[in-house]
Every structure is written in C-alpha cells, then in structure tokens.
Amino acid sequence: CSAIDACERSNGGCSAKAECRRTTPGNRACVCSAGYSGDGIICIEINSCLVNNGGCDRNAECTQTGPNQAVCNCLKGYSGDGKTCTYISLCSQNNGGCSEFAICNDTELTERTCTCKPNYIGDGFKCRGNIFQELLRNSNTSRFYFHLEALSVRDIAGPGPFTLFVPHTDVLNSDPRVKDWTAKGVMAQVLRYHMVGCANLLYKDLTAITNITSLHGDLIHISYSQNSLVLNNKAEIILSDAVGTNGVIHVINQILVP
Numbered sequence: 001c002s003a004i005d006a007c008e009r010s011n012g013g014c015s016a017k018a019e020c021r022r023t024t025p026g027n028r029a030c031v032c033s034a035g036y037s038g039d040g041i042i043c044i045e046i047n048s049c050l051v052n053n054g055g056c057d058r059n060a061e062c063t064q065t066g067p068n069q070a071v072c073n074c075l076k077g078y079s080g081d082g083k084t085c086t087y088i089s090l091c092s093q094n095n096g097g098c099s100e101f102a103i104c105n106d107t108e109l110t111e112r113t114c115t116c117k118p119n120y121i122g123d124g125f126k127c128r129g130n131i132f133q134e135l136l137r138n139s140n141t142s143r144f145y146f147h148l149e150a151l152s153v154r155d156i157a158g159p160g161p162f163t164l165f166v167p168h169t170d171v172l173n174s175d176p177r178v179k180d181w182t183a184k185g186v187m188a189q190v191l192r193y194h195m196v197g198c199a200n201l202l203y204k205d206l207t208a209i210t211n212i213t214s215l216h217g218d219l220i221h222i223s224y225s226q227n228s229l230v231l232n233n234k235a236e237i238i239l240s241d242a243v244g245t246n247g248v249i250h251v252i253n254q255i256l257v258p
Contacts, residue, residue, distance in 0.1 A: 017043040035067025057085040077110045101127035121245050131164055131244035132157040140239060140251050143169035144191070147178075151188045155215055160246030161200035163212075165220070165231060167255045168238065175255055192216040193258040200247055203229065203240040218258045232256055 003025035006012050012020035014030035018040045021029045030040025037046050046068040048054045054062035056072035060082045064070050072082025080086050090096045090112040091104035098104040098114030102124045105113045114124025121128055128134050132154070135145035144166045148154070156162045172178055181187040193216040201209070207224045214220055223230050229237040231252060239251035 014040050015043040017045075033067075035069070056082050059085040059087070098124050099127040101129065119245060121243070128242070128244045130157065130160075130246040131162060131242075131249050132246075134242060134244045134249060135164075135166065138242070140168055141166045141249060143172040144194075147172065147187065147191055151191065153188050153191050155192065155197075156195060156247065158246065161198065162247035163196040163199050163201040164247060164249045165194045165196075165235070165237070165252050165256065166249055167194070167235075168251055168253055171253060171255060177255070177257075189216055189258060190255065193218060193220070193256050196220070200243075202243075202248060203237065203250070206237075206250075214258070216258050220256065 005022060006026055006028035007014075007020035007022055011018070012028040012030065014020040014028070015032065015036075015038065017036045018030045018032045018038075021031060023029050032038050032040055032043035035046055036043040038044050047064050048068050048070045049056075049062035049064050053060070054064075054070040054072065056062040056070070057074065057080065059078045060072045060074050060080075062070050062072055074080050074082055074085035077088055078085040079088050089106050090110070091098075091106050095102070096104035096106075096112045096114065098112075099116065099122065101120045102114045102116050102122075105115070107113055116122045116124055116127035119129060132145070132148070135141045135148070148156075156164060178187070181190055193214045195215040196212050197215050199212070201212070206222055206229055209222050211219045211221055221232050223233065229240075231237070235252040235254035235256055237250045238253050242249040
C-alpha cells in the first residue's frame, strides 16, 4: 500500500492562491500564499490600504498595487514621500503671487487670499499707494516724479484727492523747453499746472467736463471727440485711470503750458 497524496490533484482542493501541504496520509492543509488571507480554500488578496491607510501619512492617498502592496502619494497641497507629507504654504513662495504691497494669507488647501497693506488700495494682486509714490514705480511717469523731487514740489503727497495729468517720460526727456523752464525758475509752476486738487476725476468723469482749475490757478480746457480726451486742444490722454489712495493719474502725450 502507498500513502495517498491529498495534494496531488487540483491542488488538493485548496485555492489557487494557496499552498497545499501534506500532513498525514490522505490529509492536507491549505495555507494562503503571502499577500493573501483566508482559510486556504478561499484566499483573498490583502489590501494593506484598509488598515492604518497602508502606513501612509494621513495627508496621503494609499493606492493598492498588488497583494499586500501599496504606494503612498501626498495629497494636493502637500509634499513628501507619502509616508511623511508636509503642508505646502502658497504664501511661502513669492508671497503667494500677491503684490509686494499685500499680505498673503493661507486659507484652505491650494487656496490663499491677498489683501493690500494699510495705505494701499487694490485687489491684492496689484496694490497702489498714493499717486506721488506711484509716479516713481511706473516708467511712463517716473521722469515727472524726479522733476517734482528736484524742485521739492510735494503737493500731491497730501491726502487729496488729486487728479494728475502727467506728460509721458519720453516727452519730458525730449522737450527742449524743460531745460529753459528749469533755468528760468518756472518749472515748478509748469508742474503744478498738471495737477488738479479736491477732485478724483476718472476718464469717464472728464468726458462730461469742459474746464477744470489746476493747482497753478489757471484753467485746463477739456474736449472730447473721436473717442479721445484732449487737454487745451493739444495734449491727448494716452493712459488713464491709474488710481492711488489719494487720487488718479492720467498720462498725456504733451506738456501743458499755463
């Protein structure tokens, strides 16, 4: 007589994912293979993600890749190897994309708010100070600022409101009269002729006005035709509505002469 091998046929009735082990003649034991669990007759693949998130960080996603095998990937808004995930602060890099004159606040994952600092206005992504400061920050108007500083003309540094008509930097650099006015001591008067006090006049407001009085004391005539605003029948507004905390700046293509 020979001993019957219970595992000889059909893996002894064990699961295909199990090992059939001979015990005594005619008997066997079914043991699930590594990565599977069950009684050996039925073996189910172990999903390690179901227990303790597969060993992944609580801010990571566990993805099953095979029997008792998984990978960990940090959730959006976090960085790391999946076992350890660290929150990424949007505000920690480049001020979160906010203006340099704004405060960045992390709110939710991948979200942040931008709020202009005190004494600045805007949407947080673009913040402006008073119009005296803004003149310097814009290359189109910076030359006007330097003339104001050189002559200590600080009228528009006050609370305002003011409306400012600024000759483009290229115009101020190229007009030969500027040097003559400076030499004769009248440049400050010319500069003040480009300022209007007690009024924050946007482009749309100017279309309904025919005359305004400058800080110099003389009138500025305004005409509107063919979708253009022209001052004193010569100087056209080419850039408009740069709003600051104490007024608004418009750029013109010629110098106004009182």
